[in-house]
Amino acid sequence: MNFKQYNFQPFIGEALEELGFKEPTDIQQRIIPIIQANKSVVGRSQTGSGKSHSFLLPIINKVDATKDDVQTVITAPSRELAEQLYQVALQLAAHAEQEIRVVNYVGGTDKKRQLEKLENSQPHIVIGTPGRILDLINEQGLKVHTASTFVVDEADMTLDLGFLHDVDQIAGRLPKDLQMLVFSATIPQKLQPFLMKYMEKPQVINLEPKNIIAPSITNYLLPAKGKSKMAVLEDVLGIGQQYFTLIFANTKQNVNEIADSLKEKGYDCAVLHGDVPARERKRIMRRVHNLEYQLMVATDLAARGIDIEGVSHVINYEIPKDSDFFVHRIGRTGRNNLPGTAITLYSPDEEKAVNELEGIGIHFQTVRIKDGGFEEVDDRRNRDRDRKLLKSQTEADPRIRGMVKKAKKKVKPNYKRKLNDQIKKQLKKNKGTDFNRKKKK
Numbered sequence: 001m002n003f004k005q006y007n008f009q010p011f012i013g014e015a016l017e018e019l020g021f022k023e024p025t026d027i028q029q030r031i032i033p034i035i036q037a038n039k040s041v042v043g044r045s046q047t048g049s050g051k052s053h054s055f056l057l058p059i060i061n062k063v064d065a066t067k068d069d070v071q072t073v074i075t076a077p078s079r080e081l082a083e084q085l086y087q088v089a090l091q092l093a094a095h096a097e098q099e100i101r102v103v104n105y106v107g108g109t110d111k112k113r114q115l116e117k118l119e120n121s122q123p124h125i126v127i128g129t130p131g132r133i134l135d136l137i138n139e140q141g142l143k144v145h146t147a148s149t150f151v152v153d154e155a156d157m158t159l160d161l162g163f164l165h166d167v168d169q170i171a172g173r174l175p176k177d178l179q180m181l182v183f184s185a186t187i188p189q190k191l192q193p194f195l196m197k198y199m200e201k202p203q204v205i206n207l208e209p210k211n212i213i214a215p216s217i218t219n220y221l222l223p224a225k226g227k228s229k230m231a232v233l234e235d236v237l238g239i240g241q242q243y244f245t246l247i248f249a250n251t252k253q254n255v256n257e258i259a260d261s262l263k264e265k266g267y268d269c270a271v272l273h274g275d276v277p278a279r280e281r282k283r284i285m286r287r288v289h290n291l292e293y294q295l296m297v298a299t300d301l302a303a304r305g306i307d308i309e310g311v312s313h314v315i316n317y318e319i320p321k322d323s324d325f326f327v328h329r330i331g332r333t334g335r336n337n338l339p340g341t342a343i344t345l346y347s348p349d350e351e352k353a354v355n356e357l358e359g360i361g362i363h364f365q366t367v368r369i370k371d372g373g374f375e376e377v378d379d380r381r382n383r384d385r386d387r388k389l390l391k392s393q394t395e396a397d398p399r400i401r402g403m404v405k406k407a408k409k410k411v412k413p414n415y416k417r418k419l420n421d422q423i424k425k426q427l428k429k430n431k432g433t434d435f436n437r438k439k440k441k
Contacts, residue, residue: 006032008061011095019091025050030205032058035149040180040202042195044187052088055151055181060089063124065098069146073174074127075167077158079106079278080285084307085153086127093125100124105132105142108278115141122146130158130166137173150174155184159191160301171198185328212327212361213342217334220343220374221354221364229317229345230261235369236315236343237267237295243312244288247297248329250318258317259297269295272302300325308332316344319353323360 002023003016024032027045031054034041045051059072076082086104093100101121105114105128118141126133126142136142150171158164171180180199184191195202213219224232237245249255252273259271270284270293287293288308296308300320311333320326333340344364346354358364367374 001029003057006036006058006061008057009096011097012057012061012092014095015092018095021053025054027051027205027207028054028057030207031055034203034205035059035179035181036062038179040178040199041182041205042187042199042202043181043183043205043207044185045183045205045207051183052085052153053092055183056085056089056092059125059149059151060092060096060100063093063096063100065096065100065124067124068121070122070124070126070142070144071147072125072149072151073133073144073147073170074125074151074153075130075133075158075163075170076127076153077129077161077163079108079129079281080307081154081157082106082128089125089127102127104128105136107132111135111139115139118142130163130170134166134169137170144170144173145175147174147178149179149181151181151183153183155182155191156186156188157184157301159188164191164194168194168197213330213363214334214337214340216337217330217340217342219330219362219364220341221366222343222345222368222374223366224345224347225368229347230258232345232369233258233262233315233317234265236345237262239369239373241312242294243310244293244308245295245313245315246303246308246311246329246332247295247315247317248303248320249297249299250320252299254318255297255299262295262297267295268293269297272296272298274299274302276302300328303329303332311335312340314340314342316342319344319346319350319357321353323357323362326357326362 003013003021008016027043028050031041031043031051035055035058043051043054063071074085076085082104083106086102089102093102101123102125103123105126107129109132111132114136118136122143126144126147133142137144152158152167155164158167171178178198180202182195182199182202187195222232222236233247247258247269249258252275255271255273259269262269270288272281272284276284284293288296296303297317300322314329314333316326316329320329330342333342344354354364366377368377369375
């Protein structure tokens with residue numbers, strides 16, 4: 001399959017050639033025909049699936065540049081996401097014979113100047129954060145009543161950040177016969193009332209990831225084993241050639257503490273969380289793209305709105321409570337089939353969280369640090385199984401119980417190891433040698 005089947009205008013073909021796009025991705029094959037048929041859609045797809053082009057290609061292709069009015073409104077939950085969509089849209093529209101006006105409206109920019117420009121002309125495509133777009137509508141500057149298409153990108157993140165009310169207000173100002181396109185990595189229950197309010201029998205495209213974690217990613221699980229996580233993190237950062245490493249923590253406070261500790265050790269690292277002002281975020285991202293940083297410490301919600309090329313390593317300093325966040329984190333590396341490494345640090349109290357991740361199909365390679373590298377160790381689940389089996393056999397055999405009681409009275413160096421050896425010898429003598437048989441299974 002190729003893009004010629006969609007009969008895009010020649011300038012779109014030039015843009016695709018410039019990008020080096022040969023074949024549409026799975027979500028593009030599913031979404032583009034629906035949008036071209038002027039139908040509403042709810043699309044669920046993993047990060048990096050080509051979702052942005054799936055709606056921007058048909059939207060820009062149908063813009064009537066002879067009209068001086070808004071034809072499409074696109075909301076994104078963060079400035080960074082809005083900027084990404086804006087840059088993609090500009091690239092696709094660049095070769096059009098008549099100018100297609102694409103404008104990006106986000107918080108932290110000059111609203112007065114934006115209103116002045118709107119007095120003279122309206123953009124064809126509006127991209128921006130919900131709050132700023134709604135402000136411009138309320139100020140009577142942005143005229144969205146002419147729009148025929150409304151896109152809500154990253155709807156689950158929009159909900160998480162508390163912006164769904166603003167999106168609702170924007171939708172209420174748009175025509176009733178609106179084509180609405182909603183894209184999200186997940187479709188939480190709290191999003192359903194909004195979808196039911198504005199979308200009547202939409203097409204639902206649910207593209208489950210072929211692999212929860214891309215096959216190009218090596219996914220390590222690294223137990224702290226009595227060391228502080230910061231000490232383990234320092235050990236990890238000293239291993240191999242790390243082009244760009246993204247370190248995740250669950251709270252703003254923890255991000256700051258990790259970054260401060262790393263800076264004390266001489267590391268120059270960027271920090272990204274919800275309390276970082278907009279101007280500072282722009283400065284940080286500019287430095288990141290200029291390769292002035294090799295490390296960033298971030299929270300989930302702050303990092304979901306950014307796109308950094310060449311992330312070689314993702315380190316989970318903490319395991320997130322939401323498994324979707326874990327998948328998003330890992331998906332920052334190993335893109336475009338390039339090799340990537342994910343490392344999850346965990347302490348004994350996080351065993352349950354690790355088990356839950358494995359329960360949804362995430363596979364780890366348990367390792368330890370040895371000789372300046374990672375060495376695979378026995379799967380911790382096998383060791384847990386052996387301990388439980390040993391305990392049950394011990395409790396069932398009166399001779400072994402006697403050994404345990406005697407050993408407790410005579411506590412000597414290495415007594416636990418010696419005791420375990422004695423117990424295993426006794427179990428071998430027992431009828432059926434259950435321990436060894438079950439271990440082999």
